[in-house]
Amino acid sequence: GESVGLHLPTLSVQEGDNSIINCAYSNSASDYFIWYKQESGKGPQFIIDIRSNMDKRQGQRVTVLLNKTVKHLSLQIAATQPGDSAVYFCAEKPPNTGNQFYFGTGTSLTVIP
Amino acid sequence: EAGVAQSPRYKIIEKRQSVAFWCNPISGHATLYWYQQILGQGPKLLIQFQNNGVVDDSQLPKDRFSAERLKGVDSTLKIQPAKLEDSAVYLCASSLVGQKAFFGQGTRLTVV
Numbered sequence: 001g002e003s004v005g006l007h008l009p010t011l012s013v014q015e016g017d018n019s020i021i022n023c024a025y026s027n028s029a030s031d032y033f034i035w036y037k038q039e040s041g042k043g044p045q046f047i048i049d050i051r052s053n054m055d056k057r058q059g060q061r062v063t064v065l066l067n068k069t070v071k072h073l074s075l076q077i078a079a080t081q082p083g084d085s086a087v088y089f090c091a092e093k094p095p096n097t098g099n100q101f102y103f104g105t106g107t108s109l110t111v112i113p
Numbered sequence: 114e115a116g117v118a119q120s121p122r123y124k125i126i127e128k129r130q131s132v133a134f135w136c137n138p139i140s141g142h143a144t145l146y147w148y149q150q151i152l153g154q155g156p157k158l159l160i161q162f163q164n165n166g167v168v169d170d171s172q173l174p175k176d177r178f179s180a181e182r183l184k185g186v187d188s189t190l191k192i193q194p195a196k197l198e199d200s201a202v203y204l205c206a207s208s209l210v211g212q213k214a215f216f217g218q219g220t221r222l223t224v225v
Binding site for chain 2 (some may be wrong): 034036041042043044045046049089091097098099100101102103104105106
């Protein structure tokens, strides 16, 4: 399978600050990327996605940036809240794989009140 | 809209026993996935169905794992016999074709 890695396994931020979670993906041909949030004891929850024909996409308090040149994906969370504490995964979809997603190890985000 | 339903939520079995997990995907989702998530790791794809056909099962340990989706809706994943290293959370997900996947809460399996 593909290898999707995250630069930092843990991240602690102060409540109200912005968070940036980074991800390096392995397949330069991957055409679809998703960020998932996983809280303890729950399944991954979709946050935001981006296709390879875009380099930025914004949602509510979240922004995903895609840099295809260096195969890098980032998730920015604005005004981080205690409820944002979770493990965040990026997933990539290589082409011609029948919509299969490959996940990295994850980054654990802790928000300090 | 109802999400992906999985049962049971937790299961503890002894090694060499068998176990089965059940998944009911979101209505209308043709694609169904089973993932294995070992503690501290990201989900790893075991098998993917499109309706009742298998798209990819290359990472499924077929000597002990089996899965089916007979009517193209619900799915079951079975392990027989279980090993200690099978202890993990088993996640079911579903999606429309080519779209993002939605996950269930998972079944936490402990093999002792």
